[in-house]
Structure formats: C-alpha cells, structure tokens
Amino acid sequence: MGSVVVSVDAELGWGFVDFESPPEDRVESARSGWRTLCRLFEAYDVPATWAVVGHLFHESCDGRHPDHPAGPAWFAPERDLWGDRPDLTCGPELIERVRKSGPDHEIGCHTYSHVLFGDDGTTSEVAAAELSRCRALADEWGIDLTSFVFPRNEVGHREQLAEHGFEAYRGSRPVPRRSLPEKLKTVAFGTGAPPIVTPAVDDHGLVNVPASLFLYSFEGIALRATKPVVGDPVVELVERGLDAAAEGDGVLHLWLHPNNLVGAPQVRRIEAVLRAIDARREEVPVETMAEVAARTRGEPRTVATD
Ligand SMILES: [Zn+2]
Numbered sequence: 384m385g386s387v388v389v390s391v392d393a394e395l396g397w398g399f400v401d402f403e404s405p406p407e408d409r410v411e412s413a414r415s416g417w418r419t420l421c422r423l424f425e426a427y428d429v430p431a432t433w434a435v436v437g438h439l440f441h442e443s444c445d446g447r448h449p450d451h452p453a454g455p456a457w458f459a460p461e462r463d464l465w466g467d468r469p470d471l472t473c474g475p476e477l478i479e480r481v482r483k484s485g486p487d488h489e490i491g492c493h494t495y496s497h498v499l500f501g502d503d504g505t506t507s508e509v510a511a512a513e514l515s516r517c518r519a520l521a522d523e524w525g526i527d528l529t530s531f532v533f534p535r536n537e538v539g540h541r542e543q544l545a546e547h548g549f550e551a552y553r554g555s556r557p558v559p560r561r562s563l564p565e566k567l568k569t570v571a572f573g574t575g576a577p578p579i580v581t582p583a584v585d586d587h588g589l590v591n592v593p594a595s596l597f598l599y600s601f602e603g604i605a606l607r608a609t610k611p612v613v614g615d616p617v618v619e620l621v622e623r624g625l626d627a628a629a630e631g632d633g634v635l636h637l638w639l640h641p642n643n644l645v646g647a648p649q650v651r652r653i654e655a656v657l658r659a660i661d662a663r664r665e666e667v668p669v670e671t672m673a674e675v676a677a678r679t680r681g682e683p684r685t686v687a688t689d
Pocket residue numbers: 438444445446447448458461
C-alpha cells in the first residue's frame with residue numbers, strides 16, 4: 384500500500400527575494416493562501432509538511448543581518464522594497480496557526496532566507512548559517528525540525544543538512560530516461576500519471592522523499608488552455624496518482640506554495656485535491672515527510688546515489 388504526502392513551501396515574500404520585480408499577485412496572496420490552506424487541511428483532515436522559511440519565526444526585524452555571511456545585498460528587499468511590509472518577511476502568528484491546527488501537521492524547514500542551496504555561489508558557510516539560524520529559532524518554539532525543502536528544489540549542501548540534524552528532504556522529481564521534453568509532457572499531463580516515488584536513504588544518511596507533482600505547474604495551465612476537458616487536469620493527474628499509489632508501495636508526493644492560491648480557481652483546485660485524498664485515505668494513507676523518513680529508516684530499501 385502506497386501513501387500520499389503533501390508538502391507546503393511556506394515563505395511569504397522570501398520566495399521572491401532574488402526577483403527584480405516579484406509577482407504582485409503571488410506575494411499578496413501569500414498570507415491569505417496560508418490561512419485558506421490551513422482551513423482546507425482542517426476541513427479534509429489532511430496533515431501536511433509545512434516547510435517554513437526560518438525568518439518567519441521573527442516578530443520583527445530591521446533587515447540588517449550583519450552577521451549573516453550571505454551579505455547585506457541578499458536582504459536588501461527586506462530593507463527597501465518591503466521596508467514597510469513586515470507582513471511579508473515575518474509571520475510567527477502564521478506558524479502558530481499551523482501548529483494549533485487540527486490535523487497533526489509537521490513543521491519543517493525551507494532555509495532561513497530562501498538562499499538557493501543548489502547555486503554555485505552558495506558557500507557551505509552560508510548554508511550552515513541558514514540552517515543553524517532555523518534550528519535556533521525552532522528550538523525556542525520547541526519545534527524539532529526534521530524535514531527540509533530546498534528553495535526551487537535545487538539540491539545542494541546535503542552534508543550540512545546532516546550536520547544540522549535534519550533527517551529528510553524533498554528531492555527532485557524523477558525524470559524518466561530516454562524522454563524528450565515533449566514526450567515528458569505527454570507522460571506527465573496526457574494519459575500518464577505523476578511518478579510514484581520511492582523514498583531512499585542517501586549517502587549522507589538523509590531520506591530523500593522526491594517530489595511527484597507540483598500542483599500549480601505551468602504545464603497544467605497550458606494543458607487547460609489547449610485541451611478543454613471536464614474538470615481540472617491537475618486534479619485528474621492526482622486521481623491517477625492515487626490509483627497508482629494504491630496499487631504499489633511508493634509515495635505520491637504533492638507540493639505547492641500558499642502563494643499559489645491567487646484566486647478562486649486555484650483554491651478550487653487544492654480543495655478538489657484534498658477531497659480526492661480524503662476519499663481514498665483507506666487505500667492510500669496520508670503521511671508527513673517525517674513519517675515517511677522514519678518508516679524508510681526502519682526498513683531501508685535502496686540507497687540513492689545522487
Ligand atoms: Zn530580517
């Protein structure tokens with residue numbers, strides 16, 4: 384019997400800290416999307432892994448970060464563009480909302496300030512600084528961070544994750560071999576299903592729980608525009624993924640950002656996804672990344688090499 388995991392990249396403005404002009408609709412939907420997600424997870428009793436940007440634990444911040452090795456430029460939007468918008472850079476009450484929620488959510492980590500771990504310019508000193516700040520802040524809240532989600536899913540500095548006590552991360556979505564990009568699209572969004580992933584212990588002792596499907600991909604939108612189908616094609620993909628998970632013993636790992644909920648159609652999509660998950664929960668139980676990691680360590684299967 385397989386399972387389904389939903390992970391949430393919870394970041395407010397930080398997801399766009401390196402954008403020259405952050406997309407306003409996404410940025411302005413971050414808080415409302417967060418609360419809507421909490422409400423919907425409660426309505427369908429679905430626990431998720433919330434990978435939270437550590438800076439959101441702060442009540443307030445002057446944006447200076449003199450001791451952070453990423454340097455002052457990284458934090459420039461916090462001081463300038465969002466200088467009068469602490470609601471985009473801090474959010475302890477939102478974390479509290481998740482913590483007090485009905486379903487037993489996991490609170491995980493999405494770096495401290497959305498530094499890209501896969502970027503060549505990101506030194507281990509910077510990665511370590513990001514992780515140790517998150518750990519210290521979460522400790523104050525009595526939260527033990529176990530799972531990690533890489534910004535933009537760019538994997539890097541896994542040895543630092545292991546050193547800072549993390550146990551699991553969301554790896555890249557597996558890409559079938561010998562497939563051209565066009566063919567991939569057909570596999571993912573035509574008649575196929577999203578990949579059912581096999582969590583595995585990597586060479587750092589971390590459990591990689593790869594992504595199966597980003598719920599708000601551009602491909603999904605493109606398909607909707609070009610192929611009139613009844614219902615939402617992404618929900619259809621999730622249904623097929625649940626079928627596949629029920630038949631095998633892997634994980635259907637779905638993910639999204641609260642700021643993807645920019646309007647009613649996007650809210651309808653996640654609600655339909657959660658309804659589908661709820662309807663199939665006897666055959667396909669819902670797990671958090673931490674639960675998958677614990678289970679995988681208990682019964683190690685294959686060892687990932689990448
Ligand atoms: Zn700050």
